[in-house]
Each structure stands twice: as structure tokens, then as C-alpha cells.
Amino acid sequence: MSPTKAKSALDSTPQPTPAQSGLKTLAGRNVLLGPLVESTFNAICAISERTAIICSEKGDVCLLDDNDGQRLLRLTNTGFAITCLAVDPNARRIRIGGKNGQIKSMSLDDLLYPSTPPPESDASFLVNTSTTSDIGHLCAMGYAANTLITIDSKHRIEISSADSDLEDPKMLNTLFPSHGDAVLGVRLLSGPNPFNAVFLTWSTDGLVAFWDLDGKGQGLLKTEVQQVSSSCDDVVNQCLVVRASRGAAFLVTGDRCGVIRILNTADQTYVFDVRAHSSAIHDIAIFEGNETTLIASCGRDRIIQLFRCVSGQWSLIQTLDDHAASVGGLIFAENGEKLVSFSTDRTIHIRQLVKKDVEGLEVIGAIPIRIITLKASPVSMVACLEDSMCNFVVSLLDRTVATYDIATGRLVSSFKVTDGDGSETVVLDALRMGVPGLSGRPTILAGVSGTDKSVRIYDPVTGTFLDREWGHTASITDVALLEDRDSDQKTLISTGSDGTIMVWDLSPKPSELADSVEIDKYTSPPKESTPARQPLRRVLSRAELAEFQRASPVSTPTGRSSPPRVIRRKTSKYGLSAQSPALVPPMPLMTSKHFTSTSEDSTSRKSSPRNRSRSPPSSPKGREARRPSLAESRNRTKSTGNFSDFGTLNMSTEQASRTLRAYRKKLSTSEPIKDEVLKELEQELRLTAVALGERSLKSKAISETLLSGLLDQYSNRLVSMFDEKLRLTKLESNSSLEIDERPKTAGNPTIS
Numbered sequence: 074m075s076p077t078k079a080k081s082a083l084d085s086t087p088q089p090t091p092a093q094s095g096l097k098t099l100a101g102r103n104v105l106l107g108p109l110v111e112s113t114f115n116a117i118c119a120i121s122e123r124t125a126i127i128c129s130e131k132g133d134v135c136l137l138d139d140n141d142g143q144r145l146l147r148l149t150n151t152g153f154a155i156t157c158l159a160v161d162p163n164a165r166r167i168r169i170g171g172k173n174g175q176i177k178s179m180s181l182d183d184l185l186y187p188s189t190p191p192p193e194s195d196a197s198f199l200v201n202t203s204t205t206s207d208i209g210h211l212c213a214m215g216y217a218a219n220t221l222i223t224i225d226s227k228h229r230i231e232i233s234s235a236d237s238d239l240e241d242p243k244m245l246n247t248l249f250p251s252h253g254d255a256v257l258g259v260r261l262l263s264g265p266n267p268f269n270a271v272f273l274t275w276s277t278d279g280l281v282a283f284w285d286l287d288g289k290g291q292g293l294l295k296t297e298v299q300q301v302s303s304s305c306d307d308v309v310n311q312c313l314v315v316r317a318s319r320g321a322a323f324l325v326t327g328d329r330c331g332v333i334r335i336l337n338t339a340d341q342t343y344v345f346d347v348r349a350h351s352s353a354i355h356d357i358a359i360f361e362g363n364e365t366t367l368i369a370s371c372g373r374d375r376i377i378q379l380f381r382c383v384s385g386q387w388s389l390i391q392t393l394d395d396h397a398a399s400v401g402g403l404i405f406a407e408n409g410e411k412l413v414s415f416s417t418d419r420t421i422h423i424r425q426l427v428k429k430d431v432e433g434l435e436v437i438g439a440i441p442i443r444i445i446t447l448k449a450s451p452v453s454m455v456a457c458l459e460d461s462m463c464n465f466v467v468s469l470l471d472r473t474v475a476t477y478d479i480a481t482g483r484l485v486s487s488f489k490v491t492d493g494d495g496s497e498t499v500v501l502d503a504l505r506m507g508v509p510g511l512s513g514r515p516t517i518l519a520g521v522s523g524t525d526k527s528v529r530i531y532d533p534v535t536g537t538f539l540d541r542e543w544g545h546t547a548s549i550t551d552v553a554l555l556e557d558r559d560s561d562q563k564t565l566i567s568t569g570s571d572g573t574i575m576v577w578d579l580s581p582k583p584s585e586l587a588d589s590v591e592i593d594k595y596t597s598p599p600k601e602s603t604p605a606r607q608p609l610r611r612v613l614s615r616a617e618l619a620e621f622q623r624a625s626p627v628s629t630p631t632g633r634s635s636p637p638r639v640i641r642r643k644t645s646k647y648g649l650s651a652q653s654p655a656l657v658p659p660m661p662l663m664t665s666k667h668f669t670s671t672s673e674d675s676t677s678r679k680s681s682p683r684n685r686s687r688s689p690p691s692s693p694k695g696r697e698a699r700r701p702s703l704a705e706s707r708n709r710t711k712s713t714g715n716f717s718d719f720g721t722l723n724m725s726t727e728q729a730s731r732t733l734r735a736y737r738k739k740l741s742t743s744e745p746i747k748d749e750v751l752k753e754l755e756q757e758l759r760l761t762a763v764a765l766g767e768r769s770l771k772s773k774a775i776s777e778t779l780l781s782g783l784l785d786q787y788s789n790r791l792v793s794m795f796d797e798k799l800r801l802t803k804l805e806s807n808s809s810l811e812i813d814e815r816p817k818t819a820g821n822p823t824i825s
Contacts (some may be wrong), residue, residue: 085730099810109133118160118167120181126167128155134169136185148184151177158743159214159221170211174225237322239688252276254570257313258551265322267338268292272553273321274568277311281324286555286564288576296326296336297343316357325368327354332368333378335387349378360405365437367426369412371400377414379439391439395422404456406684412439413479415454415467421445423479443482448743449473453520455504457533466506466533467517472498473745476533487745488536490522490529495511505554506533507563517556517579519565521549528552528577536748542577545569616768 106112112129119125123139132151138144153171160167160181167184169177209225216222221233229251254276261272262283270283270291298312314327323344324336331350334343350372360367366382377393377400396416403414412424424439449471457464463479468490475487490501499522507517518533522541526549529541547570555564560726563579 076801097491105143109135109145109147116155116158116169118158120160120162126158126160126184128158128169130154132171134184148187149179152425153177156211157214159216160219161216163219168214168221170208170214170223173209174209176211252278252282252572254278254552255547255570255572256550256574257630258315259566259568259574260315260317261553261555262317262321264320268321270321271555272566273315274574275312275315275326276572277313279312279326282575283321286576288574294324294336294338296324297334298328299330299332301330314354314357316359318359319361319799325357325359327357327370329353331372331374333357333368333380335368344385345380349380349389350374350376354358355400356402358405359404360409360440362409365409366435367405367409369403369405371403371414373399375400375401375416377412379412379437381437390437393424393439395441396420402454404454404465406456406465411479413454413456413465417450418448419450421447421454421467421477423482445477445482445743452500453502453504455506457506458508466504468504468520470500472500473779474501474531474533474536475506475743475745483741484743484745486534486536486824488531488748489745490520490531491538492541493538497525499527499529501529502549505552508553508556508558517554517563519552519554521552523548526569528565528575530565530579540579544575545573547571547573559726560605567696616764642727648653735781 109129112131112133114127114129116128117125119139125137127135127137127145129135132153132155133147134149134151136144136146136148138146151169151171153175155169155171158167158169165181167179167181169179171177181568204447209227209229212224212226214221214223223231225231252274256274259272259274262268262270263310263387266283268283269285270289271285273281273283275281275296279298281293281294281296285291294456296312297313298310300310301308309329311329312326313329314325316325318324321338324338326334326336327349330350331348331354333345333349334752335345335352336342337344349370352373354372356371360369368380368382368387369377370380371377375394375396377396378389379393380387381389381390392795393414396414396418397420398416398418399413403412405411406413410426412426413421414424415421421444422441423445426437428435428437430436447469449468449469452468452470454465454467457466457476464476465479465484466474466476468474472490473487474490476485477483478485480630489495489498491498491730501520502523504519505519507519509516516533517539518531519529520531521528525543526545526547527541527543528549530539541658545567545715548565549569551568553566555566556562561580564793565577565579567575567577569575623715678810
């Protein structure tokens with residue numbers, strides 16, 4: 074039963090309602106609203122730690138006090154619907170905003186401590202009661218550095234003047250213009266232009282806005298976007314691409330219906346209007362040379378149109394239909410001598426622009442010279458600025474970024490688009506390349522990711538991740554990179570489908586630069602004490618230890634210990650191993666105290682009776698029956714020679730040489746290489762080169778030692794041989810003298 078509803082008797086006569094006791098709040102931090110129980114509160118602002126100003130939609134201004142229990146006191150009523158409020162604690166002023174731009178300003182002290190009861194509606198407090206149609210409803214307001222900032226429903230931001238009155242702030246007449254729709258792209262303006270702007274942006278309704286780096290609007294242009302009269306109501310024509318010429322002398326626009334328009338910015342008239350494509354236009358490129366001005370456009374209909382301006386008149390000079398699918402973008406390269414385009418058919422076409430004279434007139438044509446096949450569909454492409462190698466960078470759908478040489482079509486480098494720790498990969502859209510070698514700093518490759526709505530920058534040479542940032546609440550549509558040649562200032566501009574334009578500062582802070590210079594100039598690394606240093610280490614490898622264990626004339630064995638003998642399995646001559654050649658290759662020759670050589674083992678087997686087989690010897694008949702043929706002996710000798718080389722250092726060297734030759738041929742392909750694999754290969758090659766150098770030095774020293782030892786042995790042997798020869802000669806001469814001096818006898822006749 075409702076406590077406020079009047080009760081009736083049985084005869085429908087109203088009965089007096091008994092007086093009710095005071096209402097009690099529930100346990101907890103609740104506030105008794107009282108007469109404001111039906112109000113809807115939509116704005117609140119704290120004025121101290123325990124008090125706040127709270128407003129309702131009907132214009133009620135109340136005080137929420139938590140000092141001595143929770144209390145809600147109604148202070149005044151503005152007389153209009155309240156949408157926002159702001160409190161200036163320094164000036165002790167409160168400002169309340171409402172619909173149709175109405176603002177009420179009052180003193181905070183007069184509001185909290187009134188001398189008279191508050192009236193229901195005090196019109197003297199109203200500062201701005203304008204209700205014109207062009208003024209939107211105030212959505213938010215606040216103070217920043219004693220300056221009042223308001224935002225209305227017309228997407229406008231107003232800032233009060235610094236010298237304005239505190240009671241009646243004077244709002245600046247300069248408004249921040251906005252597209253009011255999704256911003257589709259941004260482009261930098263080159264050279265001085267009539268708008269004094271740095272970049273331009275455009276939206277789907279054909280509105281082109283010109284801006285400076287401070288975010289101040291320099292002008293607006295409304296381009297024509299004609300709607301197609303069709304039975305389908307969902308077909309809406311939109312402006313998709315806008316490109317500006319040098320100095321913004323003219324603008325080139327392309328819409329969803331394939332129409333290209335050239336707008337003269339001086340008098341805002343169209344000088345060229347033609348339907349170049351049968352569907353949406355994806356990209357437009359402008360080349361302005363000393364004698365020739367060209368415009369190239371591409372679209373979803375896989376067509377590329379090439380236009381030329383002659384004597385102020387634009388005309389179509391060639392239609393290119395080489396691609397098999399939608400053409401995503403194109404660029405002019407090498408001072409307008411080449412036209413590069415990419416398509417979703419996973420190809421990049423490079424064309425040469427040539428000229429010829431026909432009846433005294435110069436005619437330009439594009440001739441295809443090279444086609445690059447990709448592993449994934451390209452997403453965005455940009456040319457390297459002031460690059461002597463004439464390269465271009467392309468982003469692929471497999472989340473990689475590759476650099477190609479225009480002259481040869483060869484893949485120069487590629488890297489995976491990851492974050493700092495390499496755990497997340499994204500597709501990089503809207504690539505923008507910085508100026509190489511500017512101010513001695515690395516070149517910046519900027520792009521946007523629709524995967525996580527982030528703006529990213531990389532080093533295009535090494536693929537190193539530099540930084541990323543978020544800010545857009547919807548998909549990012551385009552990005553532009555501005556660099557100052559005379560300073561380290563770098564600015565990045567991004568646009569999004571949420572209708573926002575964000576300007577990012579990539580320049581290092583002056584304090585950081587000064588600190589780094591001071592550290593490099595005056596600070597020297599502290600000298601480390603000897604006990605704090607790392608202990609010395611020089612561990613010899615197994616190869617180095619084996620060199621010391623080799624027998625040489627200089628080394629002298631210590632002790633009478635013999636190397637351990639390997640016990641081999643005794644096999645019968647009548648077994649299968651004796652009748653068939655061994656298929657297991659022999660072990661490589663190793664000289665160590667734990668292993669014996671093959672020659673020593675065979676010698677020991679011949680000299681030791683324990684290693685002889687106990688099986689009876691084969692009969693002569695069996696040996697004659699198993700006499701091998703000449704061909705078998707040759708094949709056996711050849712196979713034995715091949716198996717003897719298996720596993721040796723020479724064979725391993727030949728295999729490594731063949732593998733490196735095959736790897737060099739593989740490098741000419743467009744297959745990407747992982748960074749960690751490339752680093753591992755570089756480390757292995759460096760270690761191999763060091764090991765080869767050490768081995769050559771050691772082999773040279775050992776060969777010299779062995780040669781000197783052998784020469785000493787042979788010299789000693791030759792001396793001993795000469796001594797023996799002289800001794801034998803002397804003995805023969807002495808024996809002949811004894812025979813001649815012996816006397817003759819009768820029983821021994823002389824033999825002549």
C-alpha cells in the first residue's frame with residue numbers, strides 16, 4: 074500500500090490520513106532524497122573532500138554533504154535543463170551548462186551561504202540564453218589552467234580568452250572545425266600553398282580540411298560527390314581518395330563510382346571530370362616534372378588509367394589492364410621514369426615510361442618490364458625517399474614487410490611485423506617512409522595496424538621495433554610522416570574512422586638530448602678495481618688438446634704407461650663377414666691416448682696370438698674357387714677407397730663447400746629469412762673462420778717441427794750409412810793386403 078495515497082472508507086468517503094513518522098534510510102551509505110526522489114541527476118563536481126555540487130535534468134542545483142551524516146540540500150534552480158557543470162576552485166566560481174548553449178555562472182560562496190532564500194528561477198544569473206539554430210547543446214565543460222573549455226553537440230570546442238572576465242568569460246571566436254564523419258585519409262602539402270596549411274584530411278562526404286601542426290583549421294573545401302540514381306537504396310557514393318598537387322594548386326578526387334575530378338583551388342572550379350573506372354577508386358598518384366604532369370589512378374576493376382596534362386588540357390593517354398585482380402595502389406619512381414603498381418593477385422608490376430615523336434607530337438606510353446611474384450597479397454606500398462638504390466617497401470598480408478629493388482626486382486630485405494618482445498604480429502597498413510640518414514638518426518618506417526588499432530614505427534633496414542601507441546577508438550584509416558631537415562623534429566599524423574585526427578610528436582626531448590651529450594662528453598666509465606674484475610679464463614678446446622698429444626720428435630714420453638687396447642670381437646673366417654665385403658665404413662682416424670690407430674691395431678692383431686681365430690684355415694680348393702674377377706677387384710677397391718674417406722675431415726670440408734654453394738644460390742630467391750636463424754648462421758660462420766685460422770697456424774708449426782725432425786733423422790742415418798760404408802771399404806782393403814803378403818805353397822797352386 075502506498076504511504077502517500079489517500080485511504081477511503083467502504084462508502085468511498087475519504088478518510089484523514091494519520092501523520093507518518095519520519096522516513097529512515099537503509100543501513101549503509103544512503104542519502105534521503107526527500108522531494109527530489111523523482112529527479113534524475115546527471116552532473117556532479119566535487120568542491121572539497123566531503124562536499125560536492127550535484128545537478129538534475131530539471132535544473133535543480135543541490136549540495137551533497139558528508140560531514141555529519143549524508144545530507145542532500147537543494148540550493149537553487151537554473152530554470153533550464155542542465156547537461157554539465159564546472160567549478161573553478163581558484164576564482165570560487167561555478168558554471169552550469171544546458172541545452173541550446175545556455176550557461177549560468179554564479180559565485181560558489183553566494184550559493185553555499187545565501188543571505189536570502191533561493192528563488193525558484195533567477196534569470197539574472199543567465200549569461201548566454203541564445204537559442205539560435207546553429208548553437209548546439211553543451212555536452213561537457215571544464216577548467217584547464219584557469220581557462221574554460223566547452224564542447225557542444227556540433228563537434229565544436231570553444232576556449233575562453235585568457236584576459237576575459239571571470240563572471241562572464243569571453244569565448245574565442247575561433248572554433249575547431251571537424252569533419253563530423255569518418256576521416257578517410259591524410260596527406261602532406263608540399264611547398265607554400267594558399268591555405269598556409271601543412272596537411273589536409275578528407276571525409277566520405279567530400280569535405281576537405283586544411284590544418285597546421287597546432288591543430289588549427291586553415292580552410293575547408295567541399296568537393297562534389299554525386300549520388301547515383303539507382304533502384305538500390307543502399308548504394309551511396311563516397312569520396313574515397315584526395316591528392317594535392319605541388320603547392321595545392323589543384324586537387325584530384327576519386328569516389329566510389331569511379332569518377333575522377335580535378336578541382337582548381339584558386340577559383341574552386343572543376344577543370345576535368347570523367348568516369349575513369351567502373352567501380353571504386355583505390356589510389357591516385359601525381360607526378361609533376363619540369364615538362365610533364367601525369368596522373369595515374371587504379372581501382373577495383375583491375376584497371377590503371379594514365380592521364381597527361383598538355384597545354385592546360387587533361388587527356389587519357391593509356392589504359393593498363395595487366396593485373397588479374399583489384400589494384401590496391403601505385404607510385405611513380407625514379408623521377409617519373411617508372412610506374413609501380415601492386416594488386417591482390419600477389420604481383421607487383423614495374424613499367425617503364427617511354428616517349429616517342431608522332432607527327433611532331435610527343436607521346437608517352439608505359440611498357441611492362443618486370444613482374445614480381447609475392448607469397449601473400451600486398452596491402453600497402455611506399456617508395457624510399459632519396460634512396461640511391463631506388464627501392465620500395467611493401468607490406469604483405471602475411472604480416473611481413475619486404476624491400477625490393479626496382480631495377481632488378483630482387484628482394485633486398487624483409488622482416489616480421491612484431492612488437493618489442495616479438496610475441497605479437499600484425500598487418501601493417503598505410504606505410505610511410507622517412508628521409509634516410511636525416512640528422513644521423515635511423516630511418517623511420519611508420520604504419521598503422523588495424524588489428525590492435527595502434528600506430529607503429531620501425532627501422533626499415535634492420536626491422537627493429539621502435540615504438541607504438543594507441544588512441545583511436547575505431548579503425549585507423551591513414552597516416553602521414555613529417556620530418557624537418559634542419560632539426561630533429563618528427564611529427565606523425567593519423568586519422569581514424571572515429572572522426573578524430575591525432576598529431577604525434579616523435580622528436581626526442583631536449584632534456585634527454587642534453588643529458589646524453591653531457592654524459593658522453595664529461596662522464597667516463599668508472600675504473601674497476603682488480604678484485605672486482607672477472608677472473609681470467611683460457612680453456613683449451615679438444616682440438617687444441619689433441620695437438621699436444623700428437624707424437625713428435627721434440628716431445629718425450631714420460632713413464633712407461635701404454636695406451637689402453639681396444640678389445641675387438643673375434644670372428645670366424647667361415648662367417649658371413651669373411652665372405653661379403655664390409656658395409657659399415659671404418660671409423661675416422663683419431664690420434665688420442667684413448668684410441669689406437671688402425672695400423673697399430675692391425676699390427677697388434679698380427680703379432681698377438683690371442684687375436685687369431687680358432688677356426689681352421691680355409692682349404693686351397695676353397696681359395697681357388699673364390700678367386701675374384703678383375704671387375705670385382707676393381708669395384709671392391711673403389712668402394713673400399715670411398716668408405717675409407719667417409720667421415721674424414723676432407724669429406725666434411727667438401728660437403729660444407731657444396732652446402733655453401735647451394736645456399737648462395739638459394740639467397741637469390743625471395744624467400745624471407747628469420748632474424749634468429751640469420752644471427753645463428755652468422756655466429757657459426759665466424760666461429761668456423763676462427764677455427765680454420767687457428768688450424769692453419771698450428772698445422773704450419775707442426776709441419777715445420779716434423780720436417781726438422783725428419784731432416785735430423787735422415788742426416789743421422791746418412792752419416793751412419795757413410796760410416797758403415799767406409800768401415801766396410803777399409804776392411805776389404807786390409808783383407809786384400811793380407812792375401813798378397815801370404816807365401817806360396819806347393820799344395821796350393823795359384824789361380825790367375
